[in-house]
Amino acid sequence: LFNIVGSLASGWLGTLMPKRYLLSFIYFARAAAVFGFIIFPVTPFSSILFGAVMGLLWLSTVPPTNGIIALIFGTRWLATLAGLAFFSHQVGGFLGVWLGGVAFVRTGSYDVVWWLSILFGVLSAVINLPIVEKPVVRAAAAPA
Numbered sequence: 001l002f003n004i005v006g007s008l009a010s011g012w013l014g015t016l017m018p019k020r021y022l023l024s025f026i027y028f029a030r031a032a033a034v035f036g037f038i039i040f041p042v043t044p045f046s047s048i049l050f051g052a053v054m055g056l057l058w059l060s061t062v063p064p065t066n067g068i069i070a071l072i073f074g075t076r077w078l079a080t081l082a083g084l085a086f087f088s089h090q091v092g093g094f095l096g097v098w099l100g101g102v103a104f105v106r107t108g109s110y111d112v113v114w115w116l117s118i119l120f121g122v123l124s125a126v127i128n129l130p131i132v133e134k135p136v137v138r139a140a141a142a143p144a
Contacts, residue, residue, distance in 0.1 A: 001055070002055025003055050003059045006055065006057055006058065006059060006060035007059045007062060010026065010060035010061070010062075013064075014063055019064035019067050019071075019133060020128045020130075021129075022064045023061060023065065023068075023124075023125075023128040023131075024125040024126070026060050026064075027061070027121050027122075027125040030057050031118045031122050031125065033057065034118050034121065035118050037050045038114045066078065069082055069085070072133070072136055073136060
């Protein structure tokens with residue numbers, strides 16, 4: 001439910017502001033949510049709140065990401081490039097879960113995983129800022 005609301009809201013917000021800023025905000029908000037979750041006592045309420053906030057933010061990156069891809073590369077390549085982005089996220093998800101398990105086995109705690117999640121969220125926020133939201137200039141096709 002929260003994923004639906006977050007995705008629809010980010011799609012709408014992407015029509016009102018630069019998508020790179022929206023993506024940066026979403027990634028930073030994810031990092032802030034994780035930070036808040038680990039520094040405050042875990043209660044049933046804090047767990048539900050964390051789940052709701054992460055639900056709002058989790059798939060909310062899809063509309064602005066696809067919007068940027070379509071803007072830069074055109075809709076001709078949108079499905080292919082969005083598919084590659086989705087695939088890379090699946091690989092990252094696998095590695096995150098697997099390496100999280102490795103970290104737990106070695107340290108007996110998930111603390112390092114939480115802190116790395118915050119770091120990657122902040123890095124994701126920063127790396128989106130310099131995106132140039134303009135179509136890529138392509139050379140004209142040579143006549144046959």
